[in-house]
Every structure is written in C-alpha cells, then in structure tokens.
Amino acid sequence: MNNIMGNNLHNSYVFQALDAYPYNLEETLEALNYALSYNEKDAQALCLMGRVYAEQLKNYETAKHYFAEAVTQHMEMPKTYPYYIQTLLWNEDYVEAQKLLDFAQTVKGVDKALLELMQGILFEKLGQFKVAIKIFKRAKKTATNNGFIDYVDNELSRVKKKMNPKKKCKKKKKKLNKKRKEK
16 A cells, blocks of 8 residues: 555656646756655656756756666656757767667657657768758658658758858859959
8 A cells, every 4th residue: 555655656746847847947856856766766757857957957967877777767668769869969979879869769659750850960960961861851751740840841951051051152252253343
C-alpha cells in the first residue's frame, strides 16, 4: 500500500513539473526534486531536468548527464531523443549527436521528421550545405504537420542563402558597376 501511495505521489510531482515548465521554473525544479527523491530513476523526470539545464541554464554538460541517465533508464521513451540531440548540437558534440541520431531512428514512436530536421542542422553546422538541403527536403516528406513543413521551408531558405553568398554579392557589384558606367 505504501508503495502505491509513493508511486502516486511521485507521479503527481512529475505532472506538476511538466505543467509548470517552462513558465514557472521554481515550481518546476521543486516538483522535479521531489519526484526524483521518490524515484531517482524516473526517465520522464530526468528528461525534464535535462531540459531545464539545457534550455534554461545553458549548462549542457549537466543536461547531457540527465539525458543519458533518462535514456539508460528507459531507452524506448521517444520524447527524450530530440531534446538530447539538440543539447549535443548546442554543445558542439557532433560525433555524439550523429551516433544518437542513428540510434534514435530505430526507436518506435520517435518523430522521424524532427530527427531528419536535426540531421540537416548537424550537416549545416558541419558546413555540408548540399547534404543539409537534401535532408531537410526528406524531413518535409516525412512531416505530418503544416507548421513543421513551414518551419523546414525556413530552414531550407536559410541554408540556401549560405551556399552562394559570394555570387549574390558579385551580381550586385556588376549591377552597380553597370549603372555607374551608364551615367
């Protein structure tokens, strides 16, 4: 009976933390600390704690620790992977991000379109713009949400601008020179 009550209380704290995040960080942290004191291996609480450290505190090493522990405790929890991968990208841990992307693709229920988007961002960060564009297009095909497709279109546009910035400058210079000559 005590175990059931402890479990319910633990779940209650996890739900409080999820409800408070990201609008009330003090309440989020308090509820997470209580939840983890009841069950230090709860993947949901560990994942959210990782998000707090990554997204709010920009402490990527601590965030990575929480995400790694969450994955260790529950490898089949699909929502952990995008947050963990994003943290690795922010921390410029590109090799580790690629390994996790490869593994995450095998997890049932994970948002494949989002993983494709993150794969494209990884290639963009590595300066491989053509590959990034190809992968962004693949993400659009996988997507099931118009808002996400619009977001990917914006990502595509940004990367395309990065590909030939010198050509555009040269064209502008040619037009200016042509106008000067005409005067």
